[in-house]
Amino acid sequence: xxxxxxxxxxxxxxxxxxxxxxxxxxxxxxxxxxxxxxxxxxxxxxxxxxxxxxxxxxxxxxxxxxxxxxxxxxxxxxxxxxxxxxxxxxxxxxxxxxxxxxxxxxxxxxxxxxxxxxxxxxxxxxxxxxxxxxxxxxxxxxxxxxxxxxxxxxxxxxxxxxxxxxxxxxxxxxxxxxxxxxxxxxxxxxxxxxxxxxxxxxxxxxxxxxxxxxxxxxxxxxxxxxxxxxxxxxxxxxxxxxxxxxxxxxxxxxxxxxxxxxxxxxxxxxxxxxxxxxxxxxxxxxxxxxxxxxxxxxxxxxxxxxxxxxxxxxxxxxxxxxxxxxxxxxxxxxxxxxxxxxxxxxxxxxxxxxxxxxxxxxxxxxxxxxxxxxxxxxxxxxxxxxxxxxxxxxxxxxxxxxxxxxxxxx
Amino acid sequence: xxxxxxxxxxxxxxxxxxxxxxxxxxxxxxxxxxxxxxxxxxxxxxxxxxxxxxxxxxxxxxxxxxxxxxxxxxxxxxxxxxxxxxxxxxxxxxxxxxxxxxxxxxxxxxxxxxxxxxxxxxxxxxxxxxxxxxxxxxxxxxxxxxxxxxxxxxxxxxxxxxxxxxxxxxxxxxxxxxxxxxxxxxxxxxxxxxxxxxxxxxxxxxxxxxxxxxxxxxxxxxxxxxxxxxxxxxxxxxxxxxxxxxxxxxxxxxxxxxxxxxxxxxxxxxxxx
Numbered sequence: 304x305x306x307x308x309x310x311x312x313x314x315x316x317x318x319x320x321x322x323x324x325x326x327x328x329x330x331x332x333x334x335x336x337x338x339x340x341x342x343x344x345x346x347x348x349x350x351x352x353x354x355x356x357x358x359x360x361x362x363x364x365x366x367x368x369x370x371x372x373x374x375x376x377x378x379x380x381x382x383x384x385x386x387x388x389x390x391x392x393x394x395x396x397x398x399x400x401x402x403x404x405x406x407x408x409x410x411x412x413x414x415x416x417x418x419x420x421x422x423x424x425x426x427x428x429x430x431x432x433x434x435x436x437x438x439x440x441x442x443x444x445x446x447x448x449x450x451x452x453x454x455x456x457x458x459x460x461x462x463x464x465x466x467x468x469x470x471x472x473x474x475x476x477x478x479x480x481x482x483x484x485x486x487x488x489x490x491x492x493x494x495x496x497x498x499x500x501x502x503x504x505x506x507x508x509x510x511x512x513x514x515x516x517x518x519x520x521x522x523x524x525x526x527x528x529x530x531x532x533x534x535x536x537x538x539x540x541x542x543x544x545x546x547x548x549x550x551x552x553x554x555x556x557x558x559x560x561x562x563x564x565x566x567x568x569x570x571x572x573x574x575x576x577x578x579x580x581x582x583x584x585x586x587x588x589x590x591x592x593x594x595x596x597x598x599x600x601x602x603x604x605x606x607x608x609x610x611x612x613x614x615x616x617x618x619x620x621x622x623x624x625x626x627x628x629x630x631x632x633x634x635x636x637x638x639x640x641x642x643x644x645x646x647x648x649x650x651x652x653x654x655x656x657x658x659x660x661x662x663x664x665x666x667x668x669x670x671x672x673x674x675x676x677x678x679x680x681x682x683x684x685x686x687x688x689x690x691x692x693x694x695x696x697x698x699x700x701x702x703x704x705x706x707x708x709x710x711x712x713x
Numbered sequence: 714x715x716x717x718x719x720x721x722x723x724x725x726x727x728x729x730x731x732x733x734x735x736x737x738x739x740x741x742x743x744x745x746x747x748x749x750x751x752x753x754x755x756x757x758x759x760x761x762x763x764x765x766x767x768x769x770x771x772x773x774x775x776x777x778x779x780x781x782x783x784x785x786x787x788x789x790x791x792x793x794x795x796x797x798x799x800x801x802x803x804x805x806x807x808x809x810x811x812x813x814x815x816x817x818x819x820x821x822x823x824x825x826x827x828x829x830x831x832x833x834x835x836x837x838x839x840x841x842x843x844x845x846x847x848x849x850x851x852x853x854x855x856x857x858x859x860x861x862x863x864x865x866x867x868x869x870x871x872x873x874x875x876x877x878x879x880x881x882x883x884x885x886x887x888x889x890x891x892x893x894x895x896x897x898x899x900x901x902x903x904x905x906x907x908x909x910x911x912x913x914x915x916x917x918x919x920x921x922x923x924x925x926x927x928x929x930x931x932x933x934x935x936x937x938x939x940x941x942x943x944x945x946x947x948x949x950x951x952x953x954x955x956x957x958x959x960x961x962x963x964x965x966x967x968x969x970x971x972x973x974x975x976x977x978x979x980x981x982x983x984x985x986x
Contacts, residue, residue: 476894480894480897485897488905491905492905493769495905495915495916496769496770496774498773499773499774621749621750623753623758624753624757624761627758627761631764636769636772637768637772641768641772
């Protein structure tokens with residue numbers, strides 16, 4: 304049999320497979336697809352039919368294989384989008400797999416043209432995933448495409464979660480207290496207490512009390528948000544969604560932490576209006592950059608806290624006890640040099656400490672940029688560490704909660 | 714029937730009502746008999762507050778002033794039980810849907826009302842003792858010149874007066890949905906106005922006036938005097954005034970409690986939450 308004969312036989316068999324799939328004859332569709340692959344292991348249409356017939360995990364392997372052979376296969380890319388997309392997309396994929404005519408599904412396997420390759424069907428079918436040495440760039444491209452799609456999807460979830468959290472926060476008096484009123488009272492106390500120190504005490508208090516708002520918000524509101532879901536009976540639904548829970552929590556944390564930055568603005572207004580203190584931020588741009596990094600690191604820290612709320616609803620009884628220790632160890636309103644020496648390492652592993660260092664230095668202009676850069680670096684490093692540990696904790700605690708069937712316990 | 718109406722039986726029934734109401738409201742409210750919850754709410758959180766404000770205060774005015782902040786915050790801890798505990802004990806009936814049954818019962822209202830606060834007075838006293846204990850243990854609070862009897866009396870009186878405030882707030886919680894907002898606001902305002910962290914004489918006149926009209930202010934001042942070596946006679950006027958303020962708040966609270974009951978029955982809004 305010549306190469307051209309094999310290709311034409313593969314072409315005919317794959318078209319038969321597609322027709323069988325379209326009329327719902329799954330057995331003959333699978334048989335014809337395998338027949339096509341015997342003649343041409345790279346027959347794209349045959350692989351697409353097998354992908355349409357497969358369950359989701361195997362379907363992804365088939366599609367990734369097509370991309371490994373032909374990284375520009377638009378139908379495979381589209382189908383992979385379906386595979387990794389949201390529920391609507393998944394339903395379409397399911398529609399195709401059942402052999403019904405779906406506009407997207409059918410278009411994904413139409414007008415195919417075989418591609419040549421030296422890969423054997425045995426190796427492909429046995430491993431169910433691309434393994435070709437000769438097309439090493441293709442898996443990288445496929446991974447990149449998949450990563451990009453996942454990122455876009457996650458960002459969309461973060462934005463939605465953030466928007467919903469902000470709407471909820473606007474009507475919740477407890478959140479309003481934690482985010483705005485409490486930091487304002489602490490600012491008032493701080494302004495009276497530190498007045499005798501003179502110097503830049505006012506801006507120091509404004510920044511410090513704002514940071515207390517960020518922490519209290521993260522602790523009570525972000526942490527409580529998951530318990531709120533539990534009480535509303537929606538936590539199980541969130542956990543069961545294709546999007547990972549930490550992405551949703553990230554969006555919530557982002558909303559609450561960003562919102563609580565408003566407490567700093569209020570404290571600023573309080574200090575300048577009530578106390579008539581001239582307030583000046585010594586390094587505005589550096590301060591702004593510090594604010595951004597502070598926000599990111601606080602949100603990441605929230606990812607470390609949230610899994611604990613998933614694991615144990617009783618942790619809410621403990622959050623009251625965690626509020627002041629952070630105020631103290633992070634040096635929000637007084638330097639940690641006042642504390643016993645053994646507490647210093649504890650401060651160093653807390654991103655809020657580095658945030659306070661950077662913000663106080665930028666607002667009062669008491670540190671060189673190199674020192675602030677170190678604070679920024681620590682914020683980034685600790686933020687990344689919190690994310691990694693948080694992801695691990697999410698995985699462990701969610702698995703345990705599923706095994707023990709305690710997700711809806713409160 | 715005659716026997717059931719006798720004064721002795723009525724007294725016995727009220728005592729039973731008082732005891733059961735006090736005990737059950739305490740157990741049901743905070744589940745503080747769970748060791749970890751109690752540890753967090755009553756031991757670690759107060760320690761955090763004392764440490765934070767003491768370090769902040771000494772940063773502002775030097776290490777010599779630590780006792781001022783330790784005592785102020787330790788006594789102020791009575792408000793955890795007085796404000797949060799008492800308020801939630803009364804307001805909790807509304808949220809758990811038992812208020813209609815309570816108001817539908819023939820039980821003596823004053824007994825029910827006072828019973829809700831009683832155990833929180835004891836709990837508040839324990840909170841203050843724990844706070845002072847932390848101060849002595851970790852922050853070098855010197856209590857060697859303290860008159861124990863006078864200090865005990867001060868703690869009892871302060872816990873009582875803050876519970877009076879709590880009774881008033883509890884009655885208010887029967888008509889507001891933002892009870893925790895109010896509680897949190899009052900608790901934090903007490904940190905400013907009670908003098909636990911500020912020298913009241915340096916505050917503006919209007920703030921000083923507010924300070925004189927709330928519980929805790931005199932209790933904290935009295936505790937500071939006693940721990941510095943003062944006698945009971947010296948602080949007696951302060952304690953009498955503190956009791957008076959507590960009574961005024963409690964009476965206002967009781968009047969509100971009865972008025973809300975009458976209004977709610979009239980309008981059919983007892984179970985509106």
